[in-house]
Amino acid sequence: MTANSFDQTRGNSPSVIKQGTAAPLSQNEATSLCIKAARGAGMSWGLAEEAGFAAAWLVRHGIDGPKHLYSHLNRAQGRPWSDLCPTVAPGVWQAPAGGALCPIALGATLCDFAALPEGITVGSPLEIGTVDHPLLLIPFLAAITETTGLQFDVEWSNSIVSLNGGSDGLMHAEAALDGKQMPIKLTARFGKPPPPTASGVPKISADIIAILNTLAMRTTVPSSEASRLGAGSTTTDND
Numbered sequence: 001m002t003a004n005s006f007d008q009t010r011g012n013s014p015s016v017i018k019q020g021t022a023a024p025l026s027q028n029e030a031t032s033l034c035i036k037a038a039r040g041a042g043m044s045w046g047l048a049e050e051a052g053f054a055a056a057w058l059v060r061h062g063i064d065g066p067k068h069l070y071s072h073l074n075r076a077q078g079r080p081w082s083d084l085c086p087t088v089a090p091g092v093w094q095a096p097a098g099g100a101l102c103p104i105a106l107g108a109t110l111c112d113f114a115a116l117p118e119g120i121t122v123g124s125p126l127e128i129g130t131v132d133h134p135l136l137l138i139p140f141l142a143a144i145t146e147t148t149g150l151q152f153d154v155e156w157s158n159s160i161v162s163l164n165g166g167s168d169g170l171m172h173a174e175a176a177l178d179g180k181q182m183p184i185k186l187t188a189r190f191g192k193p194p195p196p197t198a199s200g201v202p203k204i205s206a207d208i209i210a211i212l213n214t215l216a217m218r219t220t221v222p223s224s225e226a227s228r229l230g231a232g233s234t235t236t237d238n239d
Contacts, residue, residue: 024201024202024203024204025059025066025204025209027056027059027060028056030052030055030056030059030065030066030204031052031053031055031056032052033052033066033209033212033213033216034051034052034054034055034056034065034066034069034212035048035049035051035052036048036212036215036216036219037051037069037070037073037212037213037215037216038051038052038069038073038104038215039216039218039219040214040215040216040217040218040219041073041076041077041215041218042077042081043081043104044081046108047081047102047104047105047108050104050107050108050140051069051104051136053139054069054103054104054107054136054139054140055068055069055136057139057142058135058136058138058139059201059202061170062170062171062201062202063135063170063174063202064202064203064204064208065136065202066204066208066209066212067204067205067208068133068135068136068178068179069136069212070208070211070212070215071133071179072102072103072104072132072133072136073215075100075132075133076102076132079099081102081105082096083095083096083097083099084099084100084101084102084105084132085101085102085105085106085109086101086105086106086109086128086129088109088113088118089118090117090118091124091125091126091127092126092127092128092129093106093109093126093127093128093129094128094129094130095129095130098129099130100129100130100131100132100181101128101129101130101131101132102132103131103132103133103134103135103136103137104136106128106131106137106140107136107137107139107140107141108140110137110140110141110144111140111143111144114144114147114148115148120144120150120152120186120188121188122150122188122189122190125155125185125186125187126185126186126187127183127185128183128184128185128186129183130181130182130183131181131182131183131184132181133177133179133180133181134154134156134177134180134182134184135173135174135177135178137154137184138154138163138170138173141154141163141186142163145163149190149191150188150189150190150191151163151188151189151190151191152186152187152188152189153186153187153189154173154184154185154186155184155185155186155187156176156177156182156183156184156185157182159176161173161176
């Protein structure tokens, strides 16, 4: 942020952000806050780190990643995370219970399978069952692009967006995919584009920061008599 740093595990939002206003978060602040919030919502630490990456990537490209992540976490809470992860099969990926996939788990799995036959290959579109907040999948596709040199077309409901390195495709994707749940199809083609760019750093509302901080607080352990008795060194520095 443009003001002093603050402890993301505290339950209150930064004092420089007043209720109903908004301010930018740095990439590091967005990453830290979103990792802890995702962990507080029940993600494993590994997936929570992926969530922080996705939110910060969107912030870097002018999109309110923390808002989109919170919206997904809010919708996913109460469902077993195993039900949100994809069942991998050549040509078709879907949730094991038939529900909506978590875009973070889906994106991480796509990265893991990027060089394998069950992943995305040129000339073989990958059909994916319903995905919750598929906008959060785009940072992972960008990461695959950097390592494989593939470009991607994302298709849904007779609409398509090409992630070709320009900001127009990214902004179109945000407008079309914001808050949605839908099946998608991924098609890969050769040709490594430049990284997508967007002007300006998005401002994150105080309400979103406060809600994410509330989720992050779940990762802290309340103090107890036992923890207080065990605090501090058990040795002395007396010679």
